[in-house]
Amino acid sequence: MLQTSDFASVKPQTDTRCERYLGAFRWMLLARVFEEKLASLYRGGKVVGGVFLGKGQEALSAALGVSLRKGDIYAPLIRDAAGRFAFGETLLDAARTIVGSRLGPMRGREGNIHRGKPREGYYAMISHLGVMVSTVAGGLIARRFKGVKDVVGATCIGDGGTSTGSFHEGLNMAAVEKLPLVVVVANNQYAYSTPTSEQYACADLIDRAIGYGVRGHKVDGTDPQACFDVVGEAVARARSGEGPQMIVADLLRLVGHGEHDDAHYVNHALKVSPIGRDCLDVARTQITAAGWMTAVQMDALREQLQAEVESAFATALREPLPDPNLEDWRALSTESLAEGRA
Amino acid sequence: MPRIPIIMPQLGESIAEATIVRLPFSVGADVEADQEIIEVETNKATMGVTTPCRGTLLELKVEMGKTYAVGTVLGYVEVSEEEAKRLGVGEATVESGPLKMDAGPSPTSRVTPVVHGLPVPANAAGIAYMSPRMKARMNELGLQQADLAGIAGSGAGGRVTIEDLEEFLYRIDEHKQSPASTMRVAVADAMRRSWTRPLATVGRPVRMDALLAHRKASTAKSGPALYALRALAIALGENSAPAGRLVGGKIVHPKAIDVGFAVEAEDGVLVPVLRNADAIPLSALLPRYDELVELARLRRLPVSAQGGSIATVTNFGTFGLTWATPIPLPEQTLVLGLGAGSVVPSWDKEKSQFVPVTEAQVTLSFDHRVLDGGAAGRLLRRIVELLQEPEKL
């Protein structure tokens, strides 16, 4: 959750708009420094498996994270470090999952972006795109059965993920059930190496909202203020009972699909176009223009967050790794029904 | 005129039966093709049963409210010949009821004892074929196949079943039992392994007079067994092929003419070996022979005198036997046997009269896979020649 005490050094501001912006900015910046550290660890051989970064998507991701509340349901995707932290994931849990600590929520059984804590409404994605849409919808149906009102479920997906049958089935059924679901589509122009021209033939993904019978919201994903406003509004509409909301954000993935990918195929014209902007640069400009923080303060904040990230990884790296001899090789929770643990 | 059956149709997947809820027509009514003439209800829906052709309702075999299985004949419609022909319908009823079981093979029919993947060997009566269960039980009890040779199997194809085995074990429990010695068990094991091969024996007489005379004239006196051993060694030195072993598609030839000889020890037999016996004259072999006989009786045979021999000589004549069919050791193809000598009349052509000669029988038992009667006979003939000219030994 938001750690407002971290902002003691920031100039006192009673303006809620400022507070909201700077709160989200902090998660954006934390995600960025976290992922920079992650990339460095990957190159240093400290990370098992793949590393997938969200550079360029922090504003959109954080916008959703800060719009949700405790008790909501959140199913992030691979480029949502900012949203995850904003929703309440601790740095330590993230670091533990990445290095495979036995003490982390995934205990070395799962890695990197597949982390989550379903009991806290923070669902753990699987790699098969689109399935989290109906899963979040199912969580919302459960809330409805329990008479829980004032709840939102949100999930994130990319332009490529919208081509799956699972996405279609999930969004369609959520619309039929009029569930308070928010689907955030980060149209980052590439699904791994496949450009959007080979991904879909509609003029704009937002056009699909009409087909599903859900409200569509278009936003410039490189503009933090726009993201906070649009995502905030969509979440509020869902919460107030207006049914599923679909947000399509245009932006550019500023890194490879994963750290193993040099992304040489990305069209240069896109990099120099408005969607090629780095949302963190835009944020600095917006913050400076509004006079909410100085460049020096922002640099100081960055340093402070870097220290937190270093500390989290240092702790995680000292923790015990999974041990095949101690592992409970059992896929079922019901011990009496589990087979072949030998 | 043809009678066309009205059949309870399959009204949906997995539907087994339906209930009659309406009978809009009475017997005698005229009905049209494809007209619904009976209304039925299933768990899923209410539906009409139709007649395939125009005609007169001849008979209704159903009652209102009662339930009938799919495929049941509900009644009959009488139709004209032309109508029946035109529509290709006749009185033949449909096959019904997927669970309907045929009579199946008659109880007395014989089934060939064959299972996919692993045929039971033909004529596998008795203990020749052992199931994994039998093998497991026998391993548990330390039993060998040969131990059970006497059990008549009551199983398929005369096989010995686990019940037969248990019955056998129960019965032998009533007998006095004593432990077999280590030597006995070792000999049994060797003989059992050897017996896996097709063994044959040939034999012929040998005149012993020259040999006995030679022995009498010698200062160091060799027994007949050593003469026989030396004769066998020389014969194999001339042609070692008969002592080869068959392994797969190859004959494995001996490297050296090392020949063993059987010595009776307590409750068994030991076979010390004389190395390169083809190259050492009889007189030179004798001290080593005597030494090994003594050591064998004491069961103190040195390692150098054990194993690796290519054939064995056994003097069963010492037991007063004149003829026997010894079994070669499992790793050997040949065993030469020597019977007891006796004085017999022999026709002397020159003198035109019977003269007394001392004669014994020599036998050669061999692995019939490696050599045939001819080759065995030739080898034995050469051995006899040499025994009758002992000075060459």
Place this chain on the structure above:
Amino acid sequence: MAITYLEAIREAQAKLLADDPRVFIYGQDVGSFGGAFKATKGLAKEFPGRVLDSPISEDAQVGVAIGAALEGMRPIVEMQFADFSTCGLNQIINHAATMFWRTNVKCPIVVRLPSGGTAGAGPFHSQSMEALYAHYPGLVVLNPATVEDAYSMLIAAVHIDDPVIFCEHKYLYYHLKAESLPTEALPVGKARVARPGRDATIVTYSAMLHEALACAEELAQDGWQIEVVDLRSVKPLDTDTILGSVARTGRLLVVGEAFPWGGVTAEVVARVATEGFGLLDAPPMRLNAKDTPVPYHPNLWGTHRPTARAIIGAMRELLHA
């Protein structure tokens, strides 16, 4: 009062809905229509809002169940036919089945699969999918063969804290009847000796149980005593009961209605061969459907799947082996 296998399933769901507010049913046509086979007949009316019609979206049906289960519900998903569960396969095997192991959070969903062949149903309304699901870690796969098991095992399935694939046989829906609903049951995961014997064991499950029992009855006239084991649960597989039976008889025939490659029958034979080789008096045999899609016409269908007659043929071979 006779009750069918299908009615037992309906009654089990009625009881579950009545007893446990966490239970709801989600499936195509399950609401006011009562389901393609009427397994939810009247339930939508009796339990308003708790029997929900879904779009034709098997993937989403399972996804919804997973999400609801994570939030503490006990969803029952009805697939209209087992065959269509392949459209929801990803959610079942990759999401539901991996949930507990990955996240330490339980995923108690029940997916009901109307399984198996009926005359005229053809390639896409006849399949037996149990082997496919049993292959994946994290799933419980149940195959009730009796009215009693259909009832008690479905109730047990909903109480299991893990995803359960409940394979109910369509052929048994109406053909199988019992006098009344059971008041007690064997625990899930235990196989049942449905008929004791001495000369050979048939291990089977689901609709094939009845074909196997018919075979045993027929061979009893020749003096053979055939033991029939009803697996009830394909996963977990009750190896102990199977081995116990083979230890008694020394001969094993495993019968399944599913396709022949791999599968439940192969698994049973593999386990007996590895853990109970020394119990065997003859090579274990398998009898399955043919290695083609399930045919439409009854003449072909009746030969495609094992029948009592085919089992008798196999058993006579086995008894003489």
